[in-house]
Amino acid sequence: MNEEKIALFPGSFDPITIAHVDILARALPLFSKVYIGIGLNSNKQALLSQELREEMIRAVYAGEEKVEVVSYEGLTVEFCSRIGASYILRGIRSSSDFEYEKAISQMNHAMRPEIESVFILSNPGYSAISSSIVRDVMRYGGDVNQFIPEQALAILKAQ
Template sequence: MKIALFPGSFDPVTKAHVDIVKRSVGLFDKLYIGIGVNSSKQSFLSIEQRQEMLRAVFEMEPKIHIIAYEGLTVDFCKSINANYMIRGIRTVSDFEYEKAIAQMNHALAPDIESIFIVSKPGYSSISSTIVREVLKHNGDVSQFIPKEALEHLKANRA
């Protein structure tokens, strides 16, 4: 069975994340979307809110499983029997950053392969960081996040 992990903060989930997932899911028997918990980082949305948003976005896809985790991503991969890690690449700087992480992960767990999926050009400028800034200032993020996530945000902010 081919099992992959797509790790990230998903704070919030963006259309760029959704694009990477949709293009990856057909390659695997099971795809975990892993919400990395970083206790030293101040999050915009709670882990529970991010899980609910991701479940709403991917509820019709039985091969996708949403889960939060702490610790090293390669250790989490081992715990779910994932031999593949999906990483989205938007820019050259993303590639350099992700390449360094992939090389470190390979040194720690040579049996886990990193797979880079290049973002579609229309999504290359969308990042959770930028979307969070727009949200913090009550801006319109409807063009950057999936409608299911937008509905969830509106329901939780009302």
């Protein structure tokens, strides 16, 4: 049986980081297609526009046929149902990430038992890298070159 395995990798990606790229590189062999889903949350103030985040992610994954970039609002499990994804992909950096993601996964499972959460542990060298920390460094004019993929950095610098 050759069933398609479609996953959603949700996040703010504000901005995409090398840690995101690492998680997805390790997950791609497991799935036939991965949607990178930029979750739009009206309660959060994004630093980068939705369009810029999409452009940066598309640049990083140009030529990767298994990856598609999408934006969405609302419940992640409901969006999975709309796009036909049976898996939610999440990166885990720490035990606190695990506890948080476990609670969300259990709620998602209660709502949509057919959608499975898949956790990939961060490489130790990337465990301190998060979009929120990188965003703060950017806000205050710090150097983020080592934390953002080169293709995305080129777009960011062109702004």
